[in-house]
Amino acid sequence: MxxxxxxxxxxxxxxxxxxxxxxxxxxxxxxxxxxxxxxxxxxxxxxxxxxxxxxxxxxxxxxxxxxxxxxxxxxxxxxYKRQPAANETLWTARAGSLLDRYSDWVTWMEINHPRQATSARWAQKRRYVERMCEQLRNPMPSDLTLAKVREWWESQDYHPQRNSRAALRSFVNYLMLEGAVPKLSFNPFNTSDEAPKLIPRQRPPKIRQRLTITNFWRIYDKAGELGYEGLQIAMELSLLTTMRRGDVCSLRLDAHVSDEGIDKGVEKSINQRGEERATYLRWSYDKHPELRPVMDRARELSLRNYGCPFAVSYQPKRRQPRANQHEHWCRLMPSRVSNQFREAREAAGVCSDLPSNARPTFHEVRALASHLLKKSGHSPEAIAEICAHTDAEITENFYLSGHEREYVNVGINIDSKLLNRK
Known part of the structure; x- marks a missing residue:
């Protein structure tokens, strides 16, 4: 005992x-x-x-x-509860394992779909598939069942599900064509209602506050006090053209700006549709005279920032070499634009009573521009065209909604004789 x-x-x-x-x-x-x-x-x-x-x-x-x-x-x-052995890692691509098949899929895509495999989002799509293989513990494809895939899928939040579904569908389609997943009778990542599919999470309600024109100028003025002139130019460009943050930061004075105006292809449209079918926009100074002083100011800022060819630039405290030779060390990158906007917003006290995830970001400048275009009398279809949206419904739901309420004047009434009462 x-x-x-x-x-x-x-x-x-x-x-x-x-x-x-x-x-x-x-x-x-x-x-x-x-x-x-x-x-x-x-x-x-x-x-x-x-x-x-x-x-x-x-x-x-x-x-x-x-x-x-x-x-x-x-x-x-x-x-992640099971720890791998000392001589084993999550990235050990055993012969015929899911990661091994993933490598075959990457090679197949780059040969058969070179345009898609060389797009700017290709690296991100590959990462989505790698993450699934990693979190499923790199099983053999023959052991992949609907129950395992569903358990992993339902552990993801809405945005990871939405962003990764297309890449995962392509990968599983390849596995099914190769006969590598006999226990899957259908592709669980398909979007057709004619076949079974995994149900995605419901989109969470939007809590981010819309940006008003008053708060826009408050942040704009505070950015000037902080010395963020590049941010001011970025805000003006986004407001006057509805450009996304990435398009504003990639706008080049030597390639996209001329004496007549601005010619720019929408990067998101180029990545999704290809260069032939993408949306290309032109803002002429004759129809958009307010853009000329903004670009003149961008050129002056470029000269002060060692001839930076980008429209929005700044001088960092320490010079850091860029990985891409076509870039400039004074280029204002998208992430820094967001950080400077947040700093200027906090310093201006805009929406400081709201939680941090509900305060407007730089992207709300684009929504404000769409809202002001609608108030100027332009149709949602015309606004959707310059925003490079696939249809006006996206513009209505995600850019034009959430601003001040619009009331419709009621011009009809009931004949008082029908009320049977004085």
């Missing part, structure tokens, strides 16, 4: 401690899952989530949404 059982028999358990069961924690009558805690500062609807490495993620959400996100994160942790 062990020493513990002898002590238990004699009633002497001094020195032995037993782990107490975890006491359930409730907020608003709902039990909190593991790793989710309330905010120590007692801020309403702020939460803390303990990551696997011990770091803390602080985020803003309702109680129900915070519990949902925490449960989803816990499910993802379960996928």
């Amino acid at each position: 062990s020493h513990y059982h002898l002590c238990l028999r004699n009633g002497n358990l001094k020195g032995y401690t037993m782990a107490r069961p975890r006491k359930p924690r409730f907020v608003d009558g709902l039990e909190l899952p593991d790793n989710l805690y309330t905010d120590p500062k007692k801020r309403n609807n702020y939460w803390r989530y303990i990551r696997p490495d011990g770091s803390i993620l602080t985020f803003y959400a309702t109680t129900v949404e915070a519990i949902r996100q925490a449960k989803q994160a816990n499910r993802q942790r379960e996928l």
Whole structure:
């Protein structure tokens, strides 16, 4: 008999401690899952989530949404629970494994679809497939079942599902044509209603506040006080042309700007449709005279920034070499535009009473431009064309909605004689 059982028999358990069961924690009558805690500062609807490495993620959400996100994160942790052996890694592409087949798919795509495989989004699409192989623990394709794929799919949030579905559909189609997934009778990532498919998550409600023209100029003026003249030019260009952040930052004075105006291809359209079918826009100074002083200011800024060929530029504190020889060390990159916009917005006190994920970002300048075009009397179809949207419904739902309410004047009424009452 062990020493513990002898002590238990004699009633002497001094020195032995037993782990107490975890006491359930409730907020608003709902039990909190593991790793989710309330905010120590007692801020309403702020939460803390303990990551696997011990770091803390602080985020803003309702109680129900915070519990949902925490449960989803816990499910993802379960996928990583099994640790690989010392001589094995997640990227070990065993012969015939899912990662091995992934390499074959990449080669096949680059040979048979060279235009798609050389687009700017190709690297991101490859990463989506790599991530699925990684999180599924690189199984053999013959072991891939609908239950395993569904478990992994439902552990993802809305945006990862939406962004990766096309790449995953292409990869599984290739596997099915090769006969490598006999346990999958259909492609679970298809979008047709005529065949079974995995159900994506519902799109979360938009909580980001729209940018008003008053707040636009408040941020614009504060950017000038902070010395962010490149950001001011970027804001003006996006407002006057509805250009995306990437298009504004890639606008070159030597290639896209002339004495007559601006000629620019929409990068997102080029990546999606190819150069032949993409949308190319022209803003002439005759029809858009307000653009001329903006471009003159961009040229002056370019001269001060060592002849930077890009319309938006700045001088970093330390010169860093660019990986691309066609770029310039004074180029204002999209990520820095967003950071400067956020800094100017916070300094101006715009929407400071809202949580950080609800405050307007630089992309809201584009939505504000679309809204002002509609108020100027232009149709949603015309606005959709310059925004390079596939149809006007996208413009209506994601760019024109959420601004001030529009009331329709009611011009009909009931004949008072029919009311049978004075």
